[in-house]
Amino acid sequence: MKYKKILKGIFLERPNRFVAKVLIDGKEETVHVKNTGRCRELLLPRAKVILEDCSDNPNRKTKYSLISVWKGDMLVNMDSQVPNAVVYQALKENKIPEITDLSKVRREVSFGNSRFDIYFESENQKGFIEVKGVTLEHQGISMFPDAPTERGTKHILEMILATKEGYRGIIFFLVQMKGPDLFRPHWEMDSKFSEALKLAKENGVEVLIYDSIVKDNSIEIGKPIELDLITRP
Known part of the structure; x- marks a missing residue:
């Protein structure tokens, strides 16, 4: 499975299980988290993350979805779909x-x-x-x-x-x-x-x-x- 358009970011915090705060090109963005699990060992402050750009969907509340995170030198996909x-x-x-x-x-x-x-x-x-x-x-x-x-x-x-x-x-x-x-x-x-x-x-x-x-x-x-x-x- 391939994602059409991705970009990189830095994880900051997860206010609730549906969204996270991520730094993208120096700007803080609220992004959708495509996993409602706890993922506490993955979503650590300053973790490098991969996001899917969904800005072409006018019905979305957020432009981006968090799909993967680096755990050390291992990339973990956390998209539950x-x-x-x-x-x-x-x-x-x-x-x-x-x-x-x-x-x-x-x-x-x-x-x-x-x-x-x-x-x-x-x-x-x-x-x-x-x-x-x-x-x-x-x-x-x-x-x-x-x-x-x-x-x-x-x-x-x-x-x-x-x-x-x-x-x-x-x-x-x-x-x-x-x-x-x-x-x-x-x-x-x-x-x-x-x-x-x-x-x-x-x-x-x-x-x-x-x-x-x-x-x-x-x-x-x-x-x-x-x-x-x-x-x-």
Whole structure:
């Protein structure tokens, strides 16, 4: 996925979860934050950020959207709308070896009381994929979630039901950076979500984790990284 027009800035503060104050060419601007998560370890004062120029949209309240931030020498995409699009595009381009030869791929399909991100079909199977974007990293380990998520737990439990009805169920974590070589559920932040993920794996739900190739103006799927469901704090 590519952004049409980007520019650089310096993060100053985040008054609320929807907007941030950013210094652009020496001028302070209020920008939209495309991630309502906490992102506290990313949005630090004076952090270098990448913004999307949306000034050609007359309906917007802000000219720019914050899409990526530098964490040391690692660029982290924090656009929460990106993971679904990246995984969907990768499926269409046959870039995920675990899920190939698909005859149908659709986005936002309902099952039970949930709406899963992707529905797919191949000659011999039908299945659902729930995509989670990962922006939290600590000492080379990526983790999810960065805030408690009842909705995320609900999706996982619904995915277990889908597999019991004969569908192939996949929870797909897209790590929105290149660097971490391991993924763990964030037990300390949300033990219910973490337990649900472990239960899902034990009940036939597949858990896939891929990193990303992140550039100033683009993000695309990278390579698989290791899953650790055992280690707890």
